[in-house]
Amino acid sequence: MVLYKTPNLKTILLNVFQDGILPYDIEDVLSLLVQKHYLMNKEQFLNYYKNDINQFWRDVASLGFKRDEKKATAESNDINDLKEYPEDNDNDFNIDDFFDSDEFKKRSDAEDIDNDAFKRNVSLIKDYQGINNSNERKNEKLNDICKINQRLVEKIAGKYEKMVRGTCLNIDDLIAFGNHGLLKAIDKFVPDMGYQFSTYATWWIRQSITRGIADESRVIRLPVHLHEKIMKIKNEERQYENEFGAIDASELCKNINMSDDEYWRFKSIAYQFDQITHLETIVGTEGDTELQDLLPITITVGSKSVPPDYMLTPEELFEKKELHDELENTLECLTSREAEVIKLRFAINKPDTMTLEEVGEIFHVTRERIRQIEAKALRKLRHPSKSKKLKDFIKG
Template identity: 45%
Template sequence: MGRKKVENPSVDEKPKKRGRRKVSEGGASTPKLSSNKKKTLKTIYDEDGEIISLDEIKNNLLKRAKSIGCIEQSDIYDALNPFDVDDETIIDLINFFKDKGVEVVVDDEDDEEISDEDFDESKAALEDDDTEFLDEDSELDDEEEEEEEEKGKKKKAKTKYVVSEVKVNDSVKMYLKEIGKYNLLKAYEEPILAKKILEGDEEAKMALINANLRLVVNIAKHYVGRGMLLLDLIQEGNLGLMKAVDKFDYTKGYKFSTYATWWIRQAITRAIADQARTIRIPVHMVETINKMTRIQRQLIQELGREPTAEEISDVMDGELSAKRIREIQRIAMEPVSLETPIGEEDDSHLGDFIEDKESESPVDYTTRQLLKEELYAILKDLSDREERVIRLRYGLDDNRPRTLEEVGREFGVTRERIRQIEAKAIKKLRHPTRSKRLGDYKEKF
């Protein structure tokens, strides 16, 4: 069954600042889920790689979540990822869980508003992060820090985002400084801009996009280390943000950042599945590989060794057989370039240490060369005509044996005469004084 693209996700409620909340029409908050409850839900809900119908998805989610009494909205989104659904379908599905007495909770960690202070802290953390995609020479406004200290204020100094005033040596930092110039929108400004967008106002569309670029960075940084650079993740997330702007319906009363979060995540995860690997793996298979990898790492910590396929299958309650797990492990292997440098001086490559099983070994090559030299020496005992016929008939010079007729044309005689010359030459070569010299090579070839 082919994968289908999600056309229009939905959200349920304007999120609060932090924490987990219940999605309800009244917007009432519920206590945070305990870590045990969250872990249990994650354990019983994870797709096994098989794409089933939408009704089966609904029934499976209900069956698994009823034992706990709650389900995360992100889990619903993940389950619907392979299907072509619209806002109304997702709203109906969430209401379906409510009617069945199942709480739908939302993790607001990613879709909350990013304030100037939070963005400064996030930017500073990214710039100070000791990773290959960032430099460590972030520059703050020292003068402003000194002024703040003199005034006795405890809050951190804000970063100046004017690119022309700050020396920038890293493309990520340049981008962070650039998007820092755009102010966040007030709550009342979102529907005003959304209305103008529906009327075809391109400036309003760009204003809504620019105001949410920080949200993309906040989400993209969680996907670093999965095969794509941070800037590439941000770029893909921006594409999802633009799609969210095109599809946002302000009349439903939902907050744009919550709605856009789904599209941003969907764009980033799809890009990772499509571009992160040299050999592409289907999206549903990536989810299965990730689930199996988490279990494998957990077993390594518990057992102190690599778990067997049977042990992984037992932890997964038989969702995947041991044979299927071995197949997935083979699929999940990352390709390695034969040009990968080996050693500190980079003067050798991985391909130099891999045996070519199709090529002839040095011992066999040497033996064959000695046989050829011995055979040519024996042919010198024949007449020039006999030696020439043998060489042509068996292709000793160019590995292309000739027929009797071809050799006859070259000598200007009949094929019968060439057959007689060949038989006479072979008889001479079979003489014990000559055949004994080739006997040692018989067993080797």
């Protein structure tokens, strides 16, 4: 027997939930109904409602039952606190997560705009959702709701204006994205649940704006998860550069729980796609060079942050190879032991420099002996015949 087709739904719910209040979590509701043998299994319920949990709560509200609100008791956060959302599903906003969050009951952006106007939201939305046949009347009600909430959309959109500077988007585009989210909120809002529409709509408006920025701010769209990663890196870089003056990639990666290789690959993607508007700009007299090929990395990179080869321009890559070859030729004047000590101490073809003690452990000698070998090798390298070629690579 399918529970929700029975005419005694109200009686069944009263038998299970005698105080008229259902658990907040739909999983808890279904578990209790299964335990009391009023429902065969949870899949039966989900199939009947076609996974539309909101319709279940509408039916429950229409029968006079309430939902336990104890978990829906905190505030909405800024854009920086929004979590990543699935990549390609326009309806990825999870209403159960919304009500279950610690952010629901905090003062919304709407509260200090026009409380009197917002009091009309619930009644207007009820009227709008109750119109079935007249498209003209439905559109009139929809326009009224949108006008009342337009200042809310504009206020939220204004918080994202800095994010789109330097892109093809402007504040009008953000407001358009926000209005799209407002329309979704109007369509999905359940007036009988007793929540403020402005608080509910704020989530949809923010979700729509952030999705719009991810989809439309570049000529070629990046997947949302890549866009979120790149924005996270840029924010961290900005804070790091303001505090320390230069970016140490290794330390920054530790802060954002990311490997060095991931960091540089995300930087490479951002570098390519953020400059995409310049791809067709030709520079030089030959007509075969594009501006993108000549653009440098736009951040201040610390001396310890060495970018991988794919982040270098052709000129920088050639110079790096030439320096490497010259170093190898110069080190040929040393013994194999001296050359290896120099490479370990100065991180030549090695990931990091090593201390005297660390090198001594490799060669099974004392740190003092390694210091002597290093000093002898450096004296050889300082000879004018050897050092002259290397000095050409030193930038003043």
